[in-house]
Amino acid sequence: MKRTHRCGELRAANVDQAVNIMGWVHRRRDHGGLIFIDLRDRTGLVQVVVDPQHAPAAHAVANEARAEFVLAVRGRVLMREAGRDNPNLATGQVEVHADEIELLNPARPLPFEVNRDVDVDESVRLKYRYLDLRRDRLKRNILVRHRIVKTMRDYLDAHDFTEIETPNLIKSTPEGARDYLVPSRIHPGEFYALPQSPQQMKQLLMVAGLDRYYQLARCFRDEDLRAERQPEFTQLDIEMSFADESDVMELVEGLYTRIAEECSERTLLFKPFQRLPYEEAIRRFGSDKPDMRFGVELVDLSEDVLGTQFNAFASVLASGGQVKAIVAPGWAALSRKETDALIEQAKQFGAKGLVTLGVGDDGETVHGGAAKFLTPDEVKRIIARSQARPSDMLLIVADQPATVADVLGRLRLDVGRRCGLIDDSKLAFVWVTGFPLLEWLPDEGRWHAMHNPFSAPVVMEVEALKAEPGSIGARQYDLACNGYEVGGGSVRIHKAEVQKAVFELLGLSEDEIREQFGHMLEAFEYGAPPHAGIATGLERTVMLMVDEPNIREVMAFPKNQAAMDLLMQAPSPVSPKQLDELHLQLKPD
RNA sequence: GGGCCCGUGGUGUAGCGGCCUAACAUGCCAGCCUGUCACGCUGGAGACCGGGGGUUCGAAUCCCCUCGGGCCCGCCA
Numbered sequence: 099m100k101r102t103h104r105c106g107e108l109r110a111a112n113v114d115q116a117v118n119i120m121g122w123v124h125r126r127r128d129h130g131g132l133i134f135i136d137l138r139d140r141t142g143l144v145q146v147v148v149d150p151q152h153a154p155a156a157h158a159v160a161n162e163a164r165a166e167f168v169l170a171v172r173g174r175v176l177m178r179e180a181g182r183d184n185p186n187l188a189t190g191q192v193e194v195h196a197d198e199i200e201l202l203n204p205a206r207p208l209p210f211e212v213n214r215d216v217d218v219d220e221s222v223r224l225k226y227r228y229l230d231l232r233r234d235r236l237k238r239n240i241l242v243r244h245r246i247v248k249t250m251r252d253y254l255d256a257h258d259f260t261e262i263e264t265p266n267l268i269k270s271t272p273e274g275a276r277d278y279l280v281p282s283r284i285h286p287g288e289f290y291a292l293p294q295s296p297q298q299m300k301q302l303l304m305v306a307g308l309d310r311y312y313q314l315a316r317c318f319r320d321e322d323l324r325a326e327r328q329p330e331f332t333q334l335d336i337e338m339s340f341a342d343e344s345d346v347m348e349l350v351e352g353l354y355t356r357i358a359e360e361c362s363e364r365t366l367l368f369k370p371f372q373r374l375p376y377e378e379a380i381r382r383f384g385s386d387k388p389d390m391r392f393g394v395e396l397v398d399l400s401e402d403v404l405g406t407q408f409n410a411f412a413s414v415l416a417s418g419g420q421v422k423a424i425v426a427p428g429w430a431a432l433s434r435k436e437t438d439a440l441i442e443q444a445k446q447f448g449a450k451g452l453v454t455l456g457v458g459d460d461g462e463t464v465h466g467g468a469a470k471f472l473t474p475d476e477v478k479r480i481i482a483r484s485q486a487r488p489s490d491m492l493l494i495v496a497d498q499p500a501t502v503a504d505v506l507g508r509l510r511l512d513v514g515r516r517c518g519l520i521d522d523s524k525l526a527f528v529w530v531t532g533f534p535l536l537e538w539l540p541d542e543g544r545w546h547a548m549h550n551p552f553s554a555p556v557v558m559e560v561e562a563l564k565a566e567p568g569s570i571g572a573r574q575y576d577l578a579c580n581g582y583e584v585g586g587g588s589v590r591i592h593k594a595e596v597q598k599a600v601f602e603l604l605g606l607s608e609d610e611i612r613e614q615f616g617h618m619l620e621a622f623e624y625g626a627p628p629h630a631g632i633a634t635g636l637e638r639t640v641m642l643m644v645d646e647p648n649i650r651e652v653m654a655f656p657k658n659q660a661a662m663d664l665l666m667q668a669p670s671p672v673s674p675k676q677l678d679e680l681h682l683q684l685k686p687d
Numbered sequence: 688g689g690g691c692c693c694g695u696g697g698u699g700u701a702g703c704g705g706c707c708u709a710a711c712a713u714g715c716c717a718g719c720c721u722g723u724c725a726c727g728c729u730g731g732a733g734a735c736c737g738g739g740g741g742u743u744c745g746a747a748u749c750c751c752c753u754c755g756g757g758c759c760c761g762c763c764a
Contacts, residue, residue: 132722182722211699446691
């Protein structure tokens with residue numbers, strides 16, 4: 099039997115057609131005489147009717163069939179009689195009357211039911227991923243992922259981009275995340291690294307004159323996992339020559355607008371996308387990837403408590419810190435226990451403490467541990483500044499600016515979530531621009547590239563760069579949405595001497611520069627065009643489009659939080675012979 | 688490296704010191720049923736409560752250790 103149609107595509111237009119369909123028994127309803135089978139394939143379900151009078155042999159097969167048996171059905175599409183249709187099914191107006199059923203393969207009872215959407219233990223889902231993928235949720239996500247990828251390719255192709263693959267066995271570099279290493283058999287004691295991103299290769303493609311490049315690039319980072327992080331993931335990697343930030347941002351904005359409109363049920367909150375300078379993002383939202391779907395902005399109270407007797411504030415202000423707050427609507431009624439949990443949370447985020455002030459019903463007085471240290475005037479100013487309303491709670495952090503922003507930024511997300519301020523049907527894309535080029539690492543006493551060492555500084559003069567490295571901006575742009583970082587890119591450095599100066603600022607010695615990045619510097623000397631690019635996370639894009647909170651829900655075969663593949667059981671030990679060939683010896687312990 | 692949460696028939700839950708010889712739903716098995724669509728009805732099998740140790744007259748229930756899973760901090764852009 100040869101398949102002629104897909105289950106989910108049969109409609110009234112197919113009535114009277116002879117069809118051969120194949121798929122899985124999604125559900126079987128045995129009426130003693132008639133048997134109904136909902137047959138499922140990738141495209142959906144259709145009801146098969148098996149009548150013992152009409153087709154006794156087919157009925158005998160249907161009688162033995164169980165959930166997830168694989169069947170081939172030869173039959174005729176018939177219109178369902180009035181009242182017998184099923185509006186919940188795309189194919190619900192018709193049904194297939196079976197003439198013949200062939201059992202292609204039976205199935206043992208499954209470890210979990212795939213015909214309903216119940217929570218199943220993650221380890222069971224991952225071990226039987228091929229079954230989980232039969233369920234609607236994952237199947238839908240994988241199909242949407244495909245449509246997003248297709249949209250990316252179509253869009254970029256239409257914009258004259260060339261898809262180019264770059265190698266996965268490359269050179270390890272010290273910057274950034276921990277590398278996955280691959281031992282070399284041919285070169286004892288030496289290793290390849292798997293790419294964290296194809297950054298250098300794509301810039302070299304620009305030097306090569308390939309002009310407009312993109313790739314759906316597999317990237318690898320050996321770091322601990324999170325809900326939105328896997329060791330192996332996919333980036334949409336883009337680079338274009340003779341372009342600046344506006345070219346890249348317009349291109350990507352057009353793409354993501356199209357993706358959102360064609361592949362998501364969520365709608366764009368900002369069209370065009372919001373734009374926010376980095377400094378403002380930090381000041382107002384305490385994050386460089388702010389969730390713009392709700393307010394609860396940070397309020398600076400430093401001026402209002404200037405000269406306060408309250409030591410927690412006074413001492414911080416004296417040492418150049420600031421006092422900022424967010425307003426949690428209705429939280430004045432929080433229990434002591436809940437308030438303590440907030441304080442604990444704030445400390446975990448790096449604050450020395452958290453001052454919580456509940457606003458009284460009068461809208462003028464506050465209660466809470468620190469209330470007694472504040473004068474009525476100070477309270478008045480704080481309430482006026484923050485616009486706190488009766489029964490709201492002020493969450494106040496006094497610390498150095500970076501800590502204040504970070505802690506309040508995270509608490510803000512909690513407040514937004516717990517207070518139901520977030521509209522899940524929206525996508526709030528925002529471009530964050532104007533990042534600093536460098537970031538000072540006090541622990542290591544050196545500068546660190548905020549994005550990557552190839553981002554162009556706003557100032558291209560080497561002297562100016564070296565004079566005031568900390569205050570120089572990068573020509574960088576990040577795309578954030580709903581509190582996730584979707585991607586980031588920059589105009590690149592294309593002049594060898596500027597690139598060299600940045601490496602030097604980052605504390606690399608002449609030798610290190612030559613050894614690690616000599617090929618880049620040399621390439622820039624052979625006619626490198628100005629260029630700019632970006633990389634966005636495919637999985638995060640899909641997560642946003644299908645409103646999933648976890649990256650595993652948008653990957654076919656993800657790893658668990660301990661970076662293990664529970665289906666294939668990787669990683670696993672290898673044979674002594676394999677180790678030997680690779681010139682490796684395991685450390686005892 | 689650290690913090691928090693979860694772990695009961697195949698799956699999802701209830702039970703949280705004696706009423707548990709562990710309940711419910713679903714799945715599974717058998718029987719009945721010719722228009723259902725989460726079909727229905729009847730009957731049945733199936734967990735000793737992740738594992739180990741302890742407290743107690745008595746533990747699924749309390750404590751400790753351990754294993755497995757998740758979320759977070761660090762890490763990562």
